[in-house]
Amino acid sequence: MAKLLVHIYGLIPGDFKDVEMEFEGSISLERLELEIIDLYGQEIQPQYINGEGLMNHKYVISGDKLGKRVDYSNHDLSMLKEIWFIVPLAGG
Amino acid sequence: MEGRLLRVNLTDRKITMEQIPEPYLRDYLGGSGLAAKYLYDEIPAGSEVLGEENKLFFSIGPLNGSNFPTSGRYNVSCRSPLTGIWLDSSSSGKFGYYLGRAGYMAVIIEGKSDQPVYLYINNDSVEIRDASSIWGKKISESIQAIEQECGVKGSTTAIGPSGEKLIPIACLINDGGRAAGRGGAGAVMGSKKLKAIFVSGDKDVSIADKESWRKVTRELTGKVVDHELTNTLKAYGTGVAMAMAPQSGDAPTKNWQIGDWEGYAKISGITMANTILRKHSPECHVCPIQCARYIEIEEGPYAMKGSGPEYETLGSFGSMVLNDDLESIAYMNLLCNEYGVDTISSGSAIAFAMEALEKGLLSKEDLGGINLTWGNIEAILAVLRLILNKEGIGDLLGQGVKNAAQVIGKGSEDFAVHVKGMELPMHDPRAFFGFGPTYATSPRGACHCHGYLGGIEGRNTIPEAGINEIQDRHALSGKGILTKAVQDLSTAVHSSIICVFTIYSLGASDLAQALSAATGISYTGEDVLKIGERIFNLQRAFNNRFGITSADDVLPPRVLTSTIGGPIEGLVPNFKEQMEEYYQARGWNASGKPSQAKLEELGLDFVIGELYG
Ligand code: SF4
Numbered sequence: 001m002a003k004l005l006v007h008i009y010g011l012i013p014g015d016f017k018d019v020e021m022e023f024e025g026s027i028s029l030e031r032l033e034l035e036i037i038d039l040y041g042q043e044i045q046p047q048y049i050n051g052e053g054l055m056n057h058k059y060v061i062s063g064d065k066l067g068k069r070v071d072y073s074n075h076d077l078s079m080l081k082e083i084w085f086i087v088p089l090a091g092g
Numbered sequence: 093m094e095g096r097l098l099r100v101n102l103t104d105r106k107i108t109m110e111q112i113p114e115p116y117l118r119d120y121l122g123g124s125g126l127a128a129k130y131l132y133d134e135i136p137a138g139s140e141v142l143g144e145e146n147k148l149f150f151s152i153g154p155l156n157g158s159n160f161p162t163s164g165r166y167n168v169s170c171r172s173p174l175t176g177i178w179l180d181s182s183s184s185g186k187f188g189y190y191l192g193r194a195g196y197m198a199v200i201i202e203g204k205s206d207q208p209v210y211l212y213i214n215n216d217s218v219e220i221r222d223a224s225s226i227w228g229k230k231i232s233e234s235i236q237a238i239e240q241e242c243g244v245k246g247s248t249t250a251i252g253p254s255g256e257k258l259i260p261i262a263c264l265i266n267d268g269g270r271a272a273g274r275g276g277a278g279a280v281m282g283s284k285k286l287k288a289i290f291v292s293g294d295k296d297v298s299i300a301d302k303e304s305w306r307k308v309t310r311e312l313t314g315k316v317v318d319h320e321l322t323n324t325l326k327a328y329g330t331g332v333a334m335a336m337a338p339q340s341g342d343a344p345t346k347n348w349q350i351g352d353w354e355g356y357a358k359i360s361g362i363t364m365a366n367t368i369l370r371k372h373s374p375e376c377h378v379c380p381i382q383c384a385r386y387i388e389i390e391e392g393p394y395a396m397k398g399s400g401p402e403y404e405t406l407g408s409f410g411s412m413v414l415n416d417d418l419e420s421i422a423y424m425n426l427l428c429n430e431y432g433v434d435t436i437s438s439g440s441a442i443a444f445a446m447e448a449l450e451k452g453l454l455s456k457e458d459l460g461g462i463n464l465t466w467g468n469i470e471a472i473l474a475v476l477r478l479i480l481n482k483e484g485i486g487d488l489l490g491q492g493v494k495n496a497a498q499v500i501g502k503g504s505e506d507f508a509v510h511v512k513g514m515e516l517p518m519h520d521p522r523a524f525f526g527f528g529p530t531y532a533t534s535p536r537g538a539c540h541c542h543g544y545l546g547g548i549e550g551r552n553t554i555p556e557a558g559i560n561e562i563q564d565r566h567a568l569s570g571k572g573i574l575t576k577a578v579q580d581l582s583t584a585v586h587s588s589i590i591c592v593f594t595i596y597s598l599g600a601s602d603l604a605q606a607l608s609a610a611t612g613i614s615y616t617g618e619d620v621l622k623i624g625e626r627i628f629n630l631q632r633a634f635n636n637r638f639g640i641t642s643a644d645d646v647l648p649p650r651v652l653t654s655t656i657g658g659p660i661e662g663l664v665p666n667f668k669e670q671m672e673e674y675y676q677a678r679g680w681n682a683s684g685k686p687s688q689a690k691l692e693e694l695g696l697d698f699v700i701g702e703l704y705g
Contacts, residue, residue, distance in 0.1 A: 009336055014323025016335060016362055045320050058562070059550070063339045066352055067659030088340035088565070089321070089333045090519050090527075090546035 002027060002078035006036065010087035011060065012043045026076040029062060030054060036085070048087060059087050093117050093154075093611045094298065095197030097130075098218060100211060102284050103144060103203030107218050112197055118613055119695060122153025122197055123589030124180040125627040127169035130200060131178075132630055132699070137637050141173045142258060142283040148201040150191070150249075150289065153589040154610040157192015157297035158305075161313050162591035164189040164267075164377025166249070172275040173260040174437070174492050175513035177635045178535040179275040184384070184591050185267030187247040187291060189377040194293025201286060210238055210288040214246070215295060223287040228253055230430040231265045232398075238290050246292030252432030255282040257482045259490040261437040265429050267375040269399025270384070273434040275514065275536050300612025308605045312598060317380045319597035325383040326372065330403035331361025337411070341660030342523040344516070345411040346466060347443040348509050348650045351658015355416030359406050363418055373399060381593055387422055394423035401425040401435070407518030408439025413446060414467040424476055431480040433490075438479050440515035441489040442472055444496065444508055453502045460484045509648045512537035512640070521651050521665050524549050524565045528665040529575040529674040532645045535631035541586070542628075543579040547595030554581060556600040556617035568666055572673025580624035587627055626694040629678075629686045633699040642684030645671065 001022050008017040021035065033054045041049065050056040062070045064080045077083060095112040112126070120129045127149040139145035149169040156163045166188035172179035191199070194213050201211070205220070208227035212219045221241075226234040231252040238248050247267055255262035255278030262278030263271050281287075299305045316322060324332055337343035337356040345353045357363065364385065373384035385400030401409070401421050409415060409424045428435045442464070448454040449464050456463060460478070462485075464471045478486025488496050493515055497508035509516050514537025521527035530543035540546065548554065550565040557577035563570055581600055585592055588603060601617030608615050615623075632640075647667055654662050675682075679690035685703050686696070 009339075010324065010332075013320040014327040016324075016328065016332070058564075061339050061659075063659060065338070066657070067338050067341060069659070084339045086336045086339045088336050088342060088523075088550065089324075090340070090342050090524050090540075090549070 004032070004077060004080065005082040006032070007082065007084040007086070008036065008040065009084065010089055011045060011048045011085060012040060013045065015043065023078070027078050028075050029070055029072050029077060032077060032083070055085060061086050061088065093300065093613060095122070096195055098196050098199045098213070100199065100201050100218070100220065101203045102201065102205040102209065102220065102286065105220050107220070117154070117197070117611070119623065120627055121584070121587040121607070121623060122156075123151050123167040123182065123587040124169065124583060125587030125623065126151050126198055127167060127180055128627050128630045128634065130198070131169055131171075132634050135171055139171070141171050141176060142280065144202075144204050146171050146280055146283075148277065148280055148284070149198060150201070151198040151589070152188045152191050153197070153587055155588050155590055155606055156188045158299065158610070159378050160309055160590065160606060161316050162376065162379045162381065162594055164379070165589050165591055166191060167586060167589055168264060168272045168277045170277055170280045171638070172536065173258070173279045174276040175537045177512060177537070177638050177640055178631045179277060180536060180586065181263070181272040181274050181277050182586060182589060183249070183264065183266055183270045183272040184376045184379070185247060185270035186375065186377045187249050187266045188589065190247045190291045190293055192297050193295055194291050195295040199289070201284060204283065205285040208285050208287055210290060211286065212242060213289065213291040213293070214242070214244060215293045226287055227256060231432055232430060234288060238288055242290050242292065244292045246290055248288050248290045250288035250432070251278040251281045252430055254431040254433045254480050254482070255279055258282050259433065259479070259482055260492060261434045261490055262432050263434045265432055268373060269429045270375060271429065271434070274436065274539065278432045299610055301609045304609035308609045312602055312606060313380060315602065316594060316597045321596045322381050325381050325593065328361035328365050329383050329385045329400065331359075331364055331401065331406050333361070333403045334406050334410070335360035335362045339659055340523055341655065341658050342520050343407050343411045344518055344520055346414055347412060347447045347507060348520070349656060351655030351661055353411060353414065355414065356411065358416040359410040359418045359421060361403070364400060368419065368422060369400065379591065381591070383593065389419050389422060392419065394419040396423055396426050398426060399429060404518050405435040405439070408436050409472065412439055412443040412518070413472055415469055415472060416467070417469055420469045420473070424473065427476060427480060433480055436517055437492060437515045438476060438490070440509065441479065441493055441496065442475050444493045445475065445485065445489055447507050448500060448504050453500055453504050458485055506649055509650050510538060511647065512644055514538045516648070516651070519546065520660065521647060522655060522660045522663050525567065525665040525670070526565070526571045526574050526578070528647055528667050529572055529670045530579065532647055532671065533575070533674065534579070535628065535635060541592050542582055543575055544582045544585070544592045544595045545575070545578050547592070548578050549574065552596070554578070554600065556621055566663060569669070569673070571665070571670045572675070573677045575674055576677040577621065579628055580621045582624070583628045584620045584624035587623070622694070626696060629690065629694055630696055630699065632686055633696065633703060636685050636703055640684065642682060645684060
């Protein structure tokens with residue numbers, strides 16, 4: 001069983017989630033996104049989900065702990081331990 | 093449409109009331125715009141920044157004094173002692189609301205008092221009162237004493253000991269920690285021996301079309317309430333942006349050098365919400381966003397209660413100096429609010445001094461024996477106290493990084509991160525490319541509020557300016573055009589005058605609807621942008637008067653070099669192309685002046701004589 005700490009920041013109004021998810025087998029970005037959208041799709045702002053039911057990467061950045069982008073060419077994310085999905089905000 | 097201006101001369105203690113000419117209100121609205129018109133006309137070339145001829149212009153706009161969302165805001169303008177050029181600085185809270193209820197659109201302060209005074213305004217009763225007993229006192233104590241003496245409900249904006257000592261990064265604080273922070277208006281107030289302004293009033297605010305007003309206010313409040321970011325800002329405050337820094341790369345770190353740091357999460361708005369946050373600060377008048385924080389640290393060296401640090405302060409006393417201790421940042425914020433100093437400029441000056449020490453350009457002796465190394469909290473606090481009190485190295489750092497680098501020399505200019513003398517705020521032009529031309533051309537020097545890209549780039553469109561596509565933050569073209577549009581919109585917002593955070597949810601046409609109902613003049617979204625453009629160009633002409641040319645529209649070398657590590661490593665804006673596009677969009681000539689044709693188009697003919705002889 002592989003574990004991944006998933007940070008979902010800026011996709012759900014007023015709720016920044018840090019959730020630990022567990023997976024059998026390898027976790028691709030696509031599989032992870034489908035899982036997240038299955039769990040939180042009702043709360044995620046519609047513009048952040050694309051027509052294929054995945055994250056809309058026009059807005060949503062997915063990256064690892066060092067800020068490196070994670071994309072669909074990553075076939076197994078379990079080594080990362082943590083992953084972020086964010087819609088950046090330059091406010092303040 | 094009408095508005096009254098209160099003119100207060102502190103030299104001869106004369107107080108007069110004037111009607112603001114209607115064309116001024118129509119063409120410049122209020123806030124920053126009205127200030128531009130009056131100060132362009134009244135502050136001559138060659139005048140001293142801290143002399144009698146500099147004037148302070150406090151102003152609101154047609155939406156203030158009402159129940160419009162975020163309309164408690166006010167603007168203060170003058171010539172800046174930090175940059176020598178245009179300054180406007182605005183603050184939320186309730187001061188703008190009470191100024192509107194007192195029946196004034198603006199208060200202009202001129203001359204100098206020889207004794208400490210404060211200004212008392214209660215409807216038509218206006219007095220210059222003695223402030224000797226509070227001169228030298230910290231801000232909360234001063235405001236408490238003034239409000240006790242005045243005995244009516246109102247709002248006070250005041251300077252602290254740093255403004256009295258004429259420190260060029262001194263600011264004004266009102267309503268429990270709201271700040272007109274940038275550019276040193278506090279020092280101009282100090283030079284006039286004006287400690288504070290108290291305002292109260294209960295007049296009805298004039299609304300031209302009450303029925304439309306009720307409808308528009310209800311609808312636009314709903315739009316703000318329903319926007320996705322409203323709940324986010326309410327839950328976590330502006331510090332939420334720090335939580336995104338590991339991915340966005342937007343938080344400047346180690347004086348803009350690195351892009352990767354483990355401390356971001358420890359000082360974010362999420363951590364604040366889970367630890368020291370007690371409630372939303374109630375100090376901002378009718379605001380559905382409620383981003384302001386009220387915090388409490390019960391024990392330890394940083395025990396305090398009051399206003400919590402904003403994102404900008406988390407950056408300047410956190411990531412910029414590698415301090416990951418949230419409570420200490422809150423305490424530094426408190427000190428700045430009590431002495432009246434801008435947190436962005438002071439934190440940036442400390443980061444600059446850290447790098448200068450590390451590179452051997454300053455010695456430990458220069459710093460009075462303080463070992464100012466990255467992340468050394470006690471040392472940061474010690475140097476901050478020197479800045480606040482204008483002592484030792486603090487005297488130099490309080491002049492801003494541009495001036496400090498000129499004195500230190502030896503290549504320190506390369507890491508003095510400022511534009512026109514104003515330290516960059518905590519948003520990185522390498523993370524959002526639009527901040528490049530925005531910082532390079534903002535009328536008060538590096539400023540994210542005069543072009544509030546955070547609300548637009550990668551997030552929103554401005555159809556009234558022909559920007560119909562959301563722009564990628566790292567796009568290589570279009571930033572000049574985008575910057576102009578965002579600056580025009582932001583300038584109209586600062587002149588209306590409401591909180592810039594409404595730009596997330598309200599566009600130019602929304603603002604036009606509100607202004608039309610309030611004034612009875614029919615504005616369109618395009619008109620609103622045109623007004624913003626007019627004001628922006630008038631502020632540019634003010635700066636041209638004080639020597640600004642295209643050679644000053646630059647970015648510091650540090651942000652034109654890649655970060656070391658992090659999500660934006662290798663990304664640097666194509667600044668030269670951005671600026672060519674920007675100048676073309678603005679209609680400015682190669683020397684950095686608005687062209688004659690542009691000035692004529694905007695109805696700024698009165699500027700042509702001075703700019704073109
Ligand atoms: S958005 Fe924040 S700063 Fe602006 S008025 Fe509301 S609480 Fe105050």
